[in-house]
Amino acid sequence: MAQYYQARGIENADPDDIYLGNGVSELITMVLQALLGPGDEVLIPAPDYPLWTGATKLCGGTPVHYICDEENRWWPDPEEIEAKVTENTKALVLINPNNPTGAVYPRHILEKLVDIARRHHLMLLADEIYENITFDDVEMVNAASLSDDVVTITFSGLSKTWRVAGFRSGWIYVSGPKQRAASYLEGLELLMNMRMCANVPAQHALQAALGGYQSIGELIAPGGRLYEQRTTAHRLLNEIPGVDAHRADGALYLFLAWMQRCTPSKMMRPSSSSCCVPRRFWSRTGARSTGRTPSTSGWWRCPVSRTWRRPLRGSLTSSATIARERSRASEAACAQAPGRGQAASAVLLQLLTDLLEALLGAGEPPLAPVRQGFAALPQRQ
């Protein structure tokens, strides 16, 4: 695993700097538990992978969200981050490639984030679990490769690139001036010992996964399933009037601007585990002006990693009931073996058909696109 990072340009990656966990989720919790006391602040992106916010709160810390703005390709704004650093700030979290936006951060922004961590003595927590899922040759830079003077914890695991989330196998790689973090690492080690170890059967999979032939390469290349699903979902979603989806450079998600006054939660209520799950709703204005985590309508995340087999219906009906039934049928079909390659666009069209039906069935008056409704809402402060 150290060699994995060596191969990614971090020459002095050492086996002693790798810690194994039962998935990145467990490691996120432990890394924060060892770090945070009451009142400590952690800079977390908004939107975020919500475990980061949840775990920070559970550890008694305070999440402080920095906005990754759609208008800036969902990239973080170093100036805003810097402005939110206080004397209580302990760590800066970055999720790259990003869940839920699919953004991949460019080198110049990452360098600025590293520099902020450097100047304010923050621990840099880089959740890079999607690092090998990028499209169109976009460059993915590991934050750890950008400095050797910033304590950086890089998170990754088998759940995404290697697609065995059920194995619960993840790791962290600790780099930078570890002597400055000696007591922290001692605490982390203690927490890790308390839960004994990472499960052993899955440890056997690590070398097999990280070494040799990398099947993800095909999936993310043109013609590959993940690539085609991303591209098709993006195209079809944007064909829906009032829907505004930015193209994802990486990961498995599109993050959509939904229409104003639409209530996605009501719309999607039939099954929270269905193939399209509205995970979190962000009001652009709310998020911008307060930096908090609003739950108003506006955004939802569309996973493009799922596929299901269902004959494509030619026409759209406006019955929400049918949409719900389909949603259920889709769920059942999801349990079956996933289809391959060219099935992707048919499958996604089906997904969008369901969405549109559900939307029409929600009984709302004709919807204004977000951009129109947007102007009426409070401006950024």
Add this chain to the structure above:
Amino acid sequence: MTDRTKALVVINLNNPTGAVYPKEILEALVDIARRHNLILMADEIYEKITYDGAEAINMCTLADDVFTITYSGLSKTWRAAGFRSGWCYISGPQYRAKSYLEGLQLMSNLRMCPNVPGQHAIQTALGGYQSIDDLIAPGGLLHEQRQVAYDRLREIEGVQVEQMDGAMYLFPRLDPEIYPIESDEAFVIELLRQQKILVSHGRAFNWIDDQHFRLVTLPAVAELESAIEGISDFLAGYRTPSAPHGCSEAG
């Protein structure tokens, strides 16, 4: 017990003492939980590892009106600790713990799920032939190791030890008249340095004095015999009045 007490933890069969609690005591504990509205947390992971007919009673069988969480897993009886596979069984008036269970569910979701390969082992382990039974019967590995460890430890002057009824640990007491130990941690570190034998000091288990250590009876009989001989030699150094008390200057 104070008005802030939330839960009562019972570790039966016990690590580090090897004790198996009798029914009367368990019933009394259940009753305390009942009267004070406590959550009963019964860590029973050694439940099938008992010797000489000792009976392990699941606390959750003693009441249906006490909210009880029973813990177990594959690590002990089924000896697959590396699988990281365990579970808890929740019983009693769950309707009174709705919000607690919701929180628990949330925490469970935060870490996604227990690893799936380990889940596949659960049915296989719990069903059918139980290899543990042979190991704890006379002639079985665990039974014999326990016997040898107990017999040899008892032979050492000033070592007071109760035979375990369950699990795989002995928790001997070193008579303070003979072994005036200042720090049990320093004592076990020195034992490790001199004899290359690792035991755990009593305070590591939050025990209240410095006179205990835990011996794990998992090594084979021959290894246990030579290890306990090493412990005996080491203790001889502590016994002689000229020997330094404590180990603070050592190493």
